[in-house]
Amino acid sequence: MVDMLRDGQTTGAATAMSPSAVEPAVGVADETSGRTVLRLDQVDKRYPGVHAIKSVSLSVREGQIHALVGQNGAGKSTLVGIAAGSVHADSGTVEIDGESTQSPTPTWCRERGLAIVYQEPALLPDLTVAENMRLGMPVHARPAIGDQIAWAEEILARWSSVASIDARTPVRELRPDARFVVEIARALAERPKVIVLDEPTEHLLPPAVAELFTLIAEHTAAGGAVVYISHRLNEVKQIADTVSVLRDGALVGSFDAEDVTEQDVVNLVVGRELDRTFTRVTGADRIMGEELFAVTDLSGKRFDGIDLTVRAGEIVGFAGVEGQGQRDVLRALGGLGGHSGTVRVGDRTIDPSSPAAALHGGVAYLTHDRHVEGVLSGLSLRENASLSALGRISTAGVVSRMRERKLTGETFRSMRVKAPNDEVDIATLSGGNQQKVVLSRVLLSDSDVILADEPTQGVDIGAREEIYSILRKAAAAGKAIVVLSSSAAELEQLCDRVLVFSRGQIARELVGDDVNEHAIAQAALSATHSREKAGTGTGRVNFWHRMSRSDLTPGAILLIATIILGIIAATQSDTYLTGRNFSLVLPLLATLAFFAIAQQVVMMIGGIDLSVGPLAGLLVVVASFILSAYRTPVGMILGVIVLVVVAAVVGAVNWSLITVVRINPLIATLVTFTALQGLALLMRPLPAGQIDPFFLSYVSGVWGFVPVMAVVAIVVAVVLEYCLFRTTFGIKLRATGSAGPTAERNGVRTRWVTLGAYVGCSVLIVPAAILLMVQSGTGNASIGDSYTLASIGAAVLGGASIFGGRGSFIGAFLGAVLVTQINTVVQFLGLPLYWQQWLLGGLTIVAAAFYSKSRTLTERS
Numbered sequence: 001m002v003d004m005l006r007d008g009q010t011t012g013a014a015t016a017m018s019p020s021a022v023e024p025a026v027g028v029a030d031e032t033s034g035r036t037v038l039r040l041d042q043v044d045k046r047y048p049g050v051h052a053i054k055s056v057s058l059s060v061r062e063g064q065i066h067a068l069v070g071q072n073g074a075g076k077s078t079l080v081g082i083a084a085g086s087v088h089a090d091s092g093t094v095e096i097d098g099e100s101t102q103s104p105t106p107t108w109c110r111e112r113g114l115a116i117v118y119q120e121p122a123l124l125p126d127l128t129v130a131e132n133m134r135l136g137m138p139v140h141a142r143p144a145i146g147d148q149i150a151w152a153e154e155i156l157a158r159w160s161s162v163a164s165i166d167a168r169t170p171v172r173e174l175r176p177d178a179r180f181v182v183e184i185a186r187a188l189a190e191r192p193k194v195i196v197l198d199e200p201t202e203h204l205l206p207p208a209v210a211e212l213f214t215l216i217a218e219h220t221a222a223g224g225a226v227v228y229i230s231h232r233l234n235e236v237k238q239i240a241d242t243v244s245v246l247r248d249g250a251l252v253g254s255f256d257a258e259d260v261t262e263q264d265v266v267n268l269v270v271g272r273e274l275d276r277t278f279t280r281v282t283g284a285d286r287i288m289g290e291e292l293f294a295v296t297d298l299s300g301k302r303f304d305g306i307d308l309t310v311r312a313g314e315i316v317g318f319a320g321v322e323g324q325g326q327r328d329v330l331r332a333l334g335g336l337g338g339h340s341g342t343v344r345v346g347d348r349t350i351d352p353s354s355p356a357a358a359l360h361g362g363v364a365y366l367t368h369d370r371h372v373e374g375v376l377s378g379l380s381l382r383e384n385a386s387l388s389a390l391g392r393i394s395t396a397g398v399v400s401r402m403r404e405r406k407l408t409g410e411t412f413r414s415m416r417v418k419a420p421n422d423e424v425d426i427a428t429l430s431g432g433n434q435q436k437v438v439l440s441r442v443l444l445s446d447s448d449v450i451l452a453d454e455p456t457q458g459v460d461i462g463a464r465e466e467i468y469s470i471l472r473k474a475a476a477a478g479k480a481i482v483v484l485s486s487s488a489a490e491l492e493q494l495c496d497r498v499l500v501f502s503r504g505q506i507a508r509e510l511v512g513d514d515v516n517e518h519a520i521a522q523a524a525l526s527a528t529h530s531r532e533k534a535g536t537g538t539g540r541v542n543f544w545h546r547m548s549r550s551d552l553t554p555g556a557i558l559l560i561a562t563i564i565l566g567i568i569a570a571t572q573s574d575t576y577l578t579g580r581n582f583s584l585v586l587p588l589l590a591t592l593a594f595f596a597i598a599q600q601v602v603m604m605i606g607g608i609d610l611s612v613g614p615l616a617g618l619l620v621v622v623a624s625f626i627l628s629a630y631r632t633p634v635g636m637i638l639g640v641i642v643l644v645v646v647a648a649v650v651g652a653v654n655w656s657l658i659t660v661v662r663i664n665p666l667i668a669t670l671v672t673f674t675a676l677q678g679l680a681l682l683m684r685p686l687p688a689g690q691i692d693p694f695f696l697s698y699v700s701g702v703w704g705f706v707p708v709m710a711v712v713a714i715v716v717a718v719v720l721e722y723c724l725f726r727t728t729f730g731i732k733l734r735a736t737g738s739a740g741p742t743a744e745r746n747g748v749r750t751r752w753v754t755l756g757a758y759v760g761c762s763v764l765i766v767p768a769a770i771l772l773m774v775q776s777g778t779g780n781a782s783i784g785d786s787y788t789l790a791s792i793g794a795a796v797l798g799g800a801s802i803f804g805g806r807g808s809f810i811g812a813f814l815g816a817v818l819v820t821q822i823n824t825v826v827q828f829l830g831l832p833l834y835w836q837q838w839l840l841g842g843l844t845i846v847a848a849a850f851y852s853k854s855r856t857l858t859e860r861s
């Protein structure tokens with residue numbers, strides 16, 4: 001494993017060379033043999049302050065593995081993003097399988113045979129593995145929705161020896177390595193002409209890497225092509241036919257892999273000759289201080305009885321086959337896992353019960369899952385890095401911008417973070433640069449103990465050396481450091497001592513000359529024979545886990561609560577269980593149910609519609625003009641059509657404010673709320689204008705004591721529930737709410753899905769408004785106002801997430817049932833009316849807390 005520079009004192013030993021000085025020794029790739037399946041021609045891309053791609057031309061031929069290498073920020077991801085249609089180039093053309101275009105879209109590229117696995121998985125957390133896999137397929141290759149589980153299981157079966165993944169599991173429950181397996185398996189299942197893999201092995205376990213290489217070989221043997229991005233040059237040398245080097249957005253050249261040595265590639269990537277002679281600076285050569293970090297009898301999930309001491313100035317490595325508890329121990333010490341035992345920093349005993357408590361006790365943890373736990377998107381580099389150092393840079397709670405800039409700036413410079421400036425959004429940085437910023441945060445916390453989990457993940461060869469040097473400097477400054485790495489070579493280079501884990505315990509301790517790559521790898525393998533597969537996380541499926549998996553769980557809980565309230569009311573009053581009572585209550589229930597179902601549509605995409613109440617009022621007012629007395633049946637139908645059109649227009653206005661003008665949904669629909677209220681009051685300042693009694697008698701028809709409209713509401717809820725999981729639009733709706741930008745990358749036109757959601761929501765208010773017409777009989781402008789909040793309450797009770805992606809129409813219906821039940825039972829029990837509010841508020845809090853708790857537990861496990 002020589003995937004890194006071997007240089008104890010890198011920067012001093014490196015000799016700057018002109019690019020031309022490192023290029024002539026290597027052979028230039030033959031671009032003529034084999035058919036070209038992907039061609040990029042004069043592609044150029046600028047971001048504010050960065051010329052990311054400088055007129056790059058590249059050809060990838062069939063049956064070939066074409067590696068793309070370069071430092072962090074060189075432009076690799078941007079270039080393949082352009083090839084896949086997810087990044088729009090300023091100029092240049094993309095040609096896939098003979099067809100070219102200047103403006104490719106993800107769908108265009110996929111349909112022509114290009115599949116891509118992004119550095120950050122393009123999976124939708126709230127959709128199941130099977131739904132994600134199906135959605136990512138080109139339209140012609142998608143299985144029927146009913147067959148998707150069997151189809152996904154068949155594809156994942158190929159990976160079963162390295163990753164046991166249940167196709168029904170929501171992706172949010174998968175561990176990072178399993179997420180990548182799903183992505184890769186899906187992309188290969190497309191049988192693409194060319195597959196792009198952007199740092200695919202960063203998160204994979206060694207057996208999965210081996211499986212990937214076998215599949216890649218099969219793919220190319222069948223005539224497919226691969227574009228392979230990696231910082232692991234040993235992997236590149238192992239599999240690539242051609243190596244293209246990018247530096248600062250420009251193509252240095254494309255070379256035959258056989259003609260270049262690993263050292264040649266390093267020099268080409270860095271743009272200078274880098275001395276890779278390795279001098280390990282061990283603890284024996286350094287002065288170490290007193291024992292600084294002491295852990296006694298630490299036990300928790302997947303580990304047991306861990307004793308550990310680290311001295312000031314010492315770097316201790318955690319090694320072992322993946323899944324032997326080493327990561328769990330590190331996370332528990334960083335405050336990210338339950339545990340028992342004693343943890344001491346210096347002479348203080350600390351309780352790392354949370355990351356904040358660990359930090360407070362002097363322990364900082366660098367996560368291995370940068371995408372989910374490390375990066376704070378939307379915040380600048382500076383803000384991301386200074387988050388753990390706020391105490392040091394503020395006085396009486398006020399942050400000193402000068403100190404913050406100085407501190408973060410110096411750290412960024414020492415790590416060579418590549419960004420236009422320190423104020424840009426961290427999300428705009430390349431993956432490796434994001435990793436450097438997250439590491440900066442840990443260093444800036446100035447904690448006595450640093451726990452670094454895969455510190456060089458996704459980081460280029462030059463920066464890797466810089467990170468080693470920074471960790472060594474931190475040790476030299478008296479910190480105690482623990483490094484977990486899947487690379488034995490990395491541990492050899494960094495550590496004074498290495499602890500090898502097996503089945504949740506420390507199986508071996510390597511010191512002195514035993515701290516070498518070979519001995520570490522050997523110890524890891526001989527220490528254990530059982531390899532845990534990548535999977536869905538915990539093997540133990542607990543109550544919360546099972547409950548939180550289903551979107552129907554909230555509905556079941558609501559039903560039980562409704563029945564209990566009903567039993568109480570029935571025991572207290574003889575009139576509760578009578579047809580007369582039901583004939584009074586059910587129309588109210590149907591009205592609220594339509595409001596809740598409508599609200600659920602927009603909440604599914606992470607939106608909200610405050611205008612539903614006034615819209616209903618406006619529709620009642622409009623009806624008092626167009627459905628006034630004694631219309632013919634045709635007139636009535638036309639009248640209802642007008643109401644639908646009015647509602648659809650309001651939905652479209654909401655959508656354009658949110659999507660085109662880009663106003664937050666809460667504000668946008670608050671604006672519409674006021675405008676619609678004003679308009680309705682303008683038309684009918686006071687309730688007036690009779691609505692046709694014949695029309696009202698039709699819509700208030702009953703079967704026994706059950707109103708027809710209540711049955712319609714149930715049917716609508718059930719049909720929409722079916723559509724949500726079994727139709728393309730339903731899945732796109734959930735995908736858009738789950739993670740909009742990722743859904744876009746999967747070919748979902750989120751803009752139009754959002755339009756459908758807002759228009760759909762408004763149109764579903766028409767039946768609710770008709771029921772209100774029955775109640776008022778006249779044009780009453782404010783009759784719907786109170787339903788805005790009630791609709792949101794009912795949908796939340798039904799399990800809707802305000803962040804989108806989760807919820808259920810049956811749940812929303814049952815939420816409306818419970819709200820109506822509370823109102824009725826309070827009256828039957830003769831309780832004061834404020835009990836309605838208390839019960840509703842109390843139950844909403846209990847429900848929200850329950851859903852939130854169960855969801856958090858599921859995601860953590």
Ligand SMILES: Nc1ncnc2c1ncn2[C@@H]1O[C@H](COP(=O)(O)OP(=O)(O)OP(=O)(O)O)[C@@H](O)[C@H]1O
Pocket residue numbers: 047048050052070071072073074075076077078079119418419427428429430431432433458460
């Ligand atoms: N959306 C964006 N907005 C602004 N700048 C961006 C954006 N995406 C990328 N960049 C910039 O473009 C340059 C190239 O980034 P890119 O992600 O392509 O690099 P990379 O070679 O893939 O790096 P890494 O190896 O770290 O993943 C970087 O300077 C990056 O900060």
